[in-house]
Amino acid sequence: MKQYRATLDFLLQHWLRLDELFSRERFADHSQDTVTSVLDTCERLARDKFAPFNRLADTEEPHFDGERVHLPQATHEAARAYAASGLLAAAQPYEVGGMQLPFTVQLAANGFFKQASIAISAYGMLTSANANLLMAHGTPRQREVFAKNEFAGRWFGTMCLSEPQAGSSLSDITTRAVPDGDAFEADPLGPRYRLTGNKMWISAGEHEITENIVHLVLAKIPGPDGRLPPGTRGISLFIVPKRLVDAEGRLTGERNDVALAGLNHKLGYRGTTNTLLNFGEGWHLPQGAAGAIGYRVGAPGQGLRCMFHMMNEARIGVGWGAVMLGCAGFEASLDYARHRTQGRPVGPAGKDPATPPVPLIAHADIKRMLLAQKAYAEGGVALAVYCARLVDEQHTGTPEAAEEARLLLEVLTPIAKSWPSEWCLEANSLAIQVHGGYGYTRDFPVEQHWRDNRLNMIHEGTHGIQALDLLGRKVVMDGGAGLKLLAAKVSETAQRAGHVEGLAEYGNTLAAALQRVGAATKSAWATGVPEDALANATPYLQAFGHLVLAWLWLDVALAACAAVPLPEPRRQGTLSAMRYFFDHELPKIDAWLRPVAARNTLARDMRDEWF
Secondary structure, eight states, rough: HHHHHHHHHHIIIIIIIGGGGGGGGGTTTOOHHHHHHHHHHHHHIIIIGGGGGHHHHHOOOOEEEEOEEOOOHHHHEEEEEHOOOOOGTTTSSGGTTOOOOHHHHHHHHHHHHHHHHHHHHHHHHHHHHHHHHHHHSSSSHHHIIIIIIHTSEEEEEEEOOOOOTTTOOOOGGEEEEEEGGTTTTTTTTEEEEEEEEEEEEEOHHHHHSSEEEEEEEEEEOOOTSSSSOGGGGGGGEEEEEEEEEOTTTTTTEEEEEEEEEEEEESSSSSSSSSSEEEESSSOOOGGOOOSSEEEESSTOOHHHHHHHHHHHHHHHHHHHHHHHHHHHHHHHHHHHHOOOOOOOOSSGGGGGGOHHHHHGGGGGHHHHHHHHHHHHHHHHHHHHHHHHHHHHHHHHSHHHHHHHHHHHHHHHHHHHHHHHHHHHHHOOOOHHHHHHGGSSSSTHHHHHHHHHHHHGGTSOHHHHHHHHIIIIIIIGGGGGGHHHHHHHHHHHHHHTTTTSSSTHHHHHHHHHHHHHHHHHHHTTTTTTTTHHHHHHHHHHHHHHHHHHHHHHHHHHHHHHHTTTTTHHHHHHHHHHHHHIOOOOIIHHHHHHHHHHHTOOOOHHHHOOGGO
C-alpha cells in the first residue's frame, strides 16, 4: 500500500489541488489534516482487518447448508469494522450520519480496502451505492428507514438487475410486481407491491453479516390486460428487504418471500457471495400471501433511470477495484523484483560465473514490465480520482462548473469502468510474468489478483456494452457537447505542454491523437446508420480510453514538473511512466481506429455457419 499512498498524496495535493474544495461551504469543516487522518485510518484498518484474510476469503468460499450462508469469521469482522469506521456514509451530509467529506476522499480511502481484499470490500461498496440511490430517489421515509440503516452498517444492500434468461438485456426481464391489495397505498414505506421472479448474479445477495439485506430490484408492473410492458420504459424499481420492517425501521420478525436458490462459484471474487435469488415462490409467505413485499422507488416505469444512479456509481467502483488490483500486483512484483536475484548482467561481466547474480529489477525486460504496470495502475488511479473530483464539482461547484462536470462524467464513465478492467488486468498478467513460475502458484498473491480482476471486464456491463454506450450515446448526446468539452480539455493540456521543456513533443503527439479520434468519430457516424458505426464500437472504446489516459498522464507530468517540493524520484518516476505510455501505448490507437473510420463490415457480415 506504500506505493499507492505516495501516488495518492501526490495526485490529491499537487495535481487535483484538493485543498481548494475546503473553501466551499459543504467542506468548510475539513482541511488537509482531515484528509491525512482519514487516509491514515483507512490504510491501517485495511492492513489489519482486510489484507491478512484476503487469501482466506478466497480459499474458504461461501457455502450454503440449506438454511444459512457461511463465510469466514474474518469476513464478518472486517465488514463490521469497515461499517464502524463511518466510511459507508463518508461523503453524506451530517444529518444522515455522514462525515460530509469530498467524494474524492471517500473514493481514495476506499482504495486501501479494495487493494487489501477486493472481495471483502464489495459488501460495503454495494451498500453505499444502494443507499446513495435511495437518498437521490427515495421518499423521506425510505431514506430514513432504509438508507440511514445502510449508512450505519446495520443493514447491507444489493442491486438486482439481471435474470437467468435475460442477462444484460434488461428490456427482457420478466420479474413482475403487482399492487398489494389494500396495503398498496396504506403502507408508510411507499406504494406496496408483491414481486415474483428470479434474479441472477446478485453479489452479496445472501449472508449473515448484517441483520438485514436491502435488495433494490428491477421489475415490471403488468398492464390492465395482465401483460408486462415491453422494453426498458416499463421497468420500475422496488425496495425488497430480506426481513420485513415497520415504518420505524424495526424488524418485524417475519422473513420476506425472498429465497436463495443457489450460490454461483466464480473464478475470482470468491469471498463475495454471488447468488441466484427467487422472489415470491412461496418459500417464505409473509402475512399469508405469496409474493415478496416490495416498495416502489420513484414513479412507475422510471426504474431504470433511478437504477442508473447506482449503476454509474457502481461502474466507477468496478473500475476503481480493477485499478487497485493492478496496484496490488504492481507493488507485489516490484518488491519481488527488488529482492529475487537471478541471472547476470549483459556484457563481459555477465559471462563470468564468479559474478554474483543480480536482482531481477536490474534486467531491462523486467523494468519494461514494471514500467508498464506503473503506467497502467497509476494512470488508472489518476483516472478514478479525476472522475471523483468531477462528482464533487457537480455537487458543489457553480452552475456552469457543475454542468461541465456532468457532461465530462457522462463521457468518461464508460472509460472509468472499462479501461482499468482491461489494462490493469494486463498489469496483473505482467506481475505474474515478473514472478516467473512462482507467479503461477498460490505461494504468491499475484495469481489471485489476476483471477479477481478478470471479473471486472464483465461486472456492471461488459466491454461491448460500455463501447455501445460510449459511441452510441455519450459522444453524440446533446449534439456532441460532452465530446467537445473533453476535446477542449485535452487540447488545453497539449498546449500547456508545448511551453515546458521536454514535454512539447508529447503535447504535439497528444494533439495529433485527439485529431485522429475525432476524425474516426465523424467517419463512424458519417452515414447516420447506427449499425455502421457500432459494429466497431469496441476498438473505438479502446482507442478513446488510451487517448484519455495519455491526456491524464501528460497533465500529471505537468503537475510533477511544476511541484517544487516533489522528491526527484517521484518526479522522474512520473515522467518515465508518462513517456512509456506515449512511446509504447498511444501508438496502438491507429490500429484500433482503422476499422472504425472505415466502418469495416466484417463483424456484421460474418455468418454463424462460417465459424
